[in-house]
Amino acid sequence: MPTFAFLSVCAVPFLWVFLRAICTLIFDKNYFGADPGMELVTFFGQVAIVFLFMTLSFSHLGRPLKTLRVPRMRRILGLSVFFYATLHFASYLIFLAGFEFEKYYYDLVTKNRIILGSFAYFFLFLLAATSIDSVARNLGIAWVYLHRSVYLIAGLVVFHVFLSAKENFSFSVFLFCGCLALLGVRLSKAWRRSKLRTPIFKA
């Protein structure tokens, strides 16, 4: 039951768009503003970023989240990132590239932000594909290293956002600081743990 509730919370942004799309069909009205394509691309991108940062800060939020008793919560969060990134990518393909793959290819070879975004998506895809229990078990320690690339993804995303900004870089600077902070916390924790493991005084 808590899992289902949590899943539905993760699906809220999607359901919100879905509902408006249905209403658009039924009432023949535009619920997406003048430029729905751009709005969807931006919206799904932002939601994916929020979930990405939630995933990254998951272990630091551990205690309050544990009381929710949702098994495999981080995986659900991670897959939500992938889900919204897929929607972001799909709406870019449909609304901005006009569903022409030549246009995507052209952007891919000429525009840095598309290269960065595509790389980030590729890694997200790898992580999502290896998130099944049996795959994780088979990969062993390699799985751990592979899934650390989530920090690489975060870095790529920050630069993707930075290159997409027109004149106001506050959001990307904010993300950059957030990224650094999370990475810092993670590294300092790892460092402390490694110190604990190596005995300083030998008997």
Place this chain on the structure above:
Amino acid sequence: MPKKLSRNTHENEVTDESVYLSRRSLLKGFGGSILGYHSPLLYSDKSSSTGNEFGSELHQMLFQKIKSRLKEDAIKLAESTPFNYASSYNNFYEFGSGKSDPKKNAKKFITDPWEVSVQGECDGAGTYHLEDLVRPHLLEERIYRLRCVEAWSMVIPWVGLPLLSLLKRFKPRSNAKYVKFETLYDPIQMPGQKSLFSAIEYPYVEALRMDEATNELSFLALGMYGKILPNQNGAPIRLVVPWKYGFKSIKSIVKIEFVEERPVTTWMKSNPREYGFYSNVNPSVDHPRWSQATERRLPSSIFSPNIRPTEMFNGYGDEVAYLYRGMDLKKFY
């Protein structure tokens, strides 16, 4: 309006098609809009009297059928409020960087009294009240495509006067090579001007080469859709240069200056690699971050993205291409 100018833009392309068309056709009877559908003479009343004299029953029936069909469409389209799109989705960074910010933040913008200061290489320098500038002119309507550098476009019926006819009154001297325009600088009224994170310097500056400014397409708008210009669209007076990207069409003008040297314009200063002085609509010169080959004609819907190829000079090549003869437009973007 000279017929030549409306060659590419039919009335039925106006972003606000529905309300605008339906208002007119409702007023004048649907017969008028059938016969005038592709003609720039839609406004004229001469077609509206065709209602009753039909030679045969067949024609009578056809007319009725077409009429009811059009009525249906007009009512359906009129449900959406397309003037709203042009007046609620635009860039006016002085009022915020979001597309809906200008409408929200420009509500209390004071445009009366309004003065325009004319300076530089001309004999008519001075400060003019807007009403004195406008009074001697016969206003006209021009339906222009507007192509934003962000790859979206609209079609908007502006009301105003040709830039040339106003500039002539200031008697520019022969050494005036460029016309420079400035937007009002008033951070109290324009919250965007005191934004901490913006890379734009205010006041906003735009400029045209003298021959561009005197081209018959260059237009000063005082209204749109038959109404006074809404604050968020650059009230009370703004420039419209339809063959250039939208940001060249400076809003809420308070200063016109004739200069010899090419001025550094706002976006050029903020990012010279992305925005050049000319900024002509050109599908073959990309913005460094996105392609300019296509555009999204707004309003679009999530079920039809409405993407169309962008035309050279936004389709106004016949009127303006001569201005750039011999220039490498890849270099002078």
